[in-house]
Amino acid sequence: MMKKILLYTISGLLLIASYQMNAQTKYTSISYSLGLPTGDLSDYIEEVSFRGLNLSFRSEVNGGVMLGFKTGYNVFYEDSGYKTAVDGNTSISGRQYRYQDAVPIYFTIGKQFLEDEIRPYVNLGIGTTYINRETDIGIFAFTDETWQFSLNPEVGVVYWVYPGFGLNLGLSYYANFKNDDFEAQNYFGIQAGISFYNR
Numbered sequence: 001m002m003k004k005i006l007l008y009t010i011s012g013l014l015l016i017a018s019y020q021m022n023a024q025t026k027y028t029s030i031s032y033s034l035g036l037p038t039g040d041l042s043d044y045i046e047e048v049s050f051r052g053l054n055l056s057f058r059s060e061v062n063g064g065v066m067l068g069f070k071t072g073y074n075v076f077y078e079d080s081g082y083k084t085a086v087d088g089n090t091s092i093s094g095r096q097y098r099y100q101d102a103v104p105i106y107f108t109i110g111k112q113f114l115e116d117e118i119r120p121y122v123n124l125g126i127g128t129t130y131i132n133r134e135t136d137i138g139i140f141a142f143t144d145e146t147w148q149f150s151l152n153p154e155v156g157v158v159y160w161v162y163p164g165f166g167l168n169l170g171l172s173y174y175a176n177f178k179n180d181d182f183e184a185q186n187y188f189g190i191q192a193g194i195s196f197y198n199r
Contacts (some may be wrong), residue, residue, distance in 0.1 A: 031193030035074035040183035125152030145180035
């Protein structure tokens with residue numbers, strides 16, 4: 001299943017790259033990303049992730065319709081205090097430090113509205129997220145990793161300060177679907193950064 005997801009994601013990125021060659025306008029965005037955990041992820045780590053970055057590349061193909069790809073990361077961290085972890089017949093007690101890295105990879109389709117300096121947009125990413133979880137207790141570290149199928153709806157706005165350079169603000173939801181390794185590892189993302197375009 002994961003191999004198929006990766007294959008489809010890579011195929012989608014290659015298809016988008018071919019569109020990039022002929023597209024009218026090409027957009028690049030670099031954003032700081034704030035991650036707010038929900039569901040099972042928030043049960044493991046409640047703290048907001050202040051360590052995140054997003055990169056997105058989009059090309060206008062027709063009437064404001066955009067194709068592209070998006071990637072980035074968020075690092076979630078929490079000092080969970082003194083706890084006892086049980087693994088089979090073994091119990092380990094100590095201060096727990098919890099980490100979870102999320103690296104999404106999407107191909108995207110979206111639409112931007114208006115032709116003014118302020119341009120709202122909607123976007124949907126389809127792809128996968130690499131998840132690496134680590135729990136440290138004293139000298140012991142327990143790690144797990146997986147890939148989850150993922151959808152990423154996003155809304156936002158770009159303010160073009162002058163032609164070719166703008167400021168962006170967006171809200172997105174990282175819906176990572178349950179697999180054999182983990183429950184769904186979902187979180188909200190708030191992005192703020194800069195955008196560029198060239199024709």
